[in-house]
Amino acid sequence: xxxxxxxxxxxxxxxxxxxxxxxxxxxxxxxxxxxxxxxxxxxxxxxxxxxxxxxxxxxxxxxxxxxxxxxxxxxxxxxxxxxxxxxxxxxxxxxxxxxxxxxxxxxxxxxxxxxxxxxxxxxxxxxxxxxxxxxxxxxxxxxxxxxxxxxxxxxxxxxxxxxxxxxxxxxxxxxxxxxxxxxxxxxxxxxxxxxxxxxxxxxxxxxxxxxxxxxxxxxxxxxxxxxxxxxxxxxxxxxxxxxxxxxxxxxxxxxxxxxxxxxxxxxxxxxxxxxxxxxxxxxxxxxxxxxxxxxxxxxxxxxxxxxxxxxxxxxxxxxxxxxxxxxxxxxxxxxxxxxxxxxxxxxxxxxxxxxxxxxxxxxxxxxxxxxxxxxxxxxxxxxxxxxxxxxxxxxxxxxxxxxxxxxxxxxxxx
Numbered sequence: 390x391x392x393x394x395x396x397x398x399x400x401x402x403x404x405x406x407x408x409x410x411x412x413x414x415x416x417x418x419x420x421x422x423x424x425x426x427x428x429x430x431x432x433x434x435x436x437x438x439x440x441x442x443x444x445x446x447x448x449x450x451x452x453x454x455x456x457x458x459x460x461x462x463x464x465x466x467x468x469x470x471x472x473x474x475x476x477x478x479x480x481x482x483x484x485x486x487x488x489x490x491x492x493x494x495x496x497x498x499x500x501x502x503x504x505x506x507x508x509x510x511x512x513x514x515x516x517x518x519x520x521x522x523x524x525x526x527x528x529x530x531x532x533x534x535x536x537x538x539x540x541x542x543x544x545x546x547x548x549x550x551x552x553x554x555x556x557x558x559x560x561x562x563x564x565x566x567x568x569x570x571x572x573x574x575x576x577x578x579x580x581x582x583x584x585x586x587x588x589x590x591x592x593x594x595x596x597x598x599x600x601x602x603x604x605x606x607x608x609x610x611x612x613x614x615x616x617x618x619x620x621x622x623x624x625x626x627x628x629x630x631x632x633x634x635x636x637x638x639x640x641x642x643x644x645x646x647x648x649x650x651x652x653x654x655x656x657x658x659x660x661x662x663x664x665x666x667x668x669x670x671x672x673x674x675x676x677x678x679x680x681x682x683x684x685x686x687x688x689x690x691x692x693x694x695x696x697x698x699x700x701x702x703x704x705x706x707x708x709x710x711x712x713x714x715x716x717x718x719x720x721x722x723x724x725x726x727x728x729x730x731x732x733x734x735x736x737x738x739x740x741x742x743x744x745x746x747x748x749x750x751x752x753x754x755x756x757x758x759x760x761x762x763x764x765x766x767x768x769x770x771x772x773x774x775x776x777x778x779x780x781x782x783x784x785x786x787x788x789x790x791x792x793x794x795x796x797x798x799x800x801x802x803x
Contacts, residue, residue, distance in 0.1 A: 567739025599630025
């Protein structure tokens with residue numbers, strides 16, 4: 390009942406916004422031919438009708454039974470169009486505020502002068518109407534453009550110097566990937582090109598920092614051969630992310646959920662990846678070692694479960710002069726790692742995807758996710774400790790990327 394009520398409330402809000410935006414749309418199309426204007430108006434309202442139908446149907450059907458194309462692309466287009474209208478509304482509100490102030494000023498002036506106060510209404514600003522529609526339409530266009538970027542893998546290279554790094558590991562090339570979200574990956578040929586990029590880098594060691602799947606272990610069944618080709622002389626090491634536990638699925642029983650997690654853990658082994666579950670191991674080279682710590686998901690935000698136990702994972706790693714931590718959620722770094730384990734030199738994370746939307750140009754970085762996560766993409770430093778947040782290999786929800794491309798990170802220790 391609550392779900393149905395929520396859908397109706399959203400529909401009412403959506404329709405009100407549609408009528409509000411439509412007033413400006415009528416203004417900017419008023420000079421067009423009747424046929425063209427009618428076509429634009431019909432197209433505009435078609436999105437609203439389609440969205441209403443979907444929201445009315447969803448409470449009565451199993452979401453997973455809806456064809457994947459509709460779930461992924463149609464929902465994304467309708468949601469993107471709604472967000473574009475919300476953004477446009479901000480400009481129209483500014484215009485309406487201007488009109489109210491101008492109308493009130495004229496009316497007050499006429500009252501003082503003793504003139505007739507039957508003030509004519511103030512017309513909408515054609516400029517602000519065009520600006521609002523232009524900005525909203527531009528945003529919608531970029532979201533559509535982003536569909537073509539979801540497999541445009543970008544290699545991010547950096548070198549990190551640590552005074553306490555054992556000499557044997559200087560020059561070691563590490564590849565870091567995260568958030569594969571295999572349930573979203575449909576184009577195997579495109580994914581294979583991304584994996585080939587990893588192998589062409591000839592890494593000494595590979596780290597994967599969680600979210601192998603969206604929800605269930607079965608998502609990896611047809612992709613094991615693909616991802617098992619990721620190999621390195623010193624091994625491939627992995628951890629779990631918040632999506633790997635099946636927490637976002639309605640299971641028939643606790644045993645069914647546990648079996649899913651067990652299957653996922655076994656999948657890491659089939660891939661040839663060493664899954665670290667609140668534990669640490671020694672990585673050896675030329676008689677010297679470094680400590681590799683891997684924990685289960687641990688997020689500082691209350692809506693994410695804390696399966697990770699760094700105290701347990703850390704035990705036995707004290708004697709290593711250099712330590713790397715694999716932890717899926719970057720909020721873990723400031724919340725616990727920097728405060729309680731300041732001898733952990735480098736933490737590798739993922740989780741945020743850079744929200745798959747943003748701007749990253751020399752001298753300027755912005756993504757909406759930065760208002761939720763302080764560390765959301767790239768390299769961060771706190772005294773001698775470093776954190777690197779990978780922007781994700783795959784994607785989730787919105788089937789695309791705008792400004793924040795899927796990432797393969799190469800870190801060379803020097």
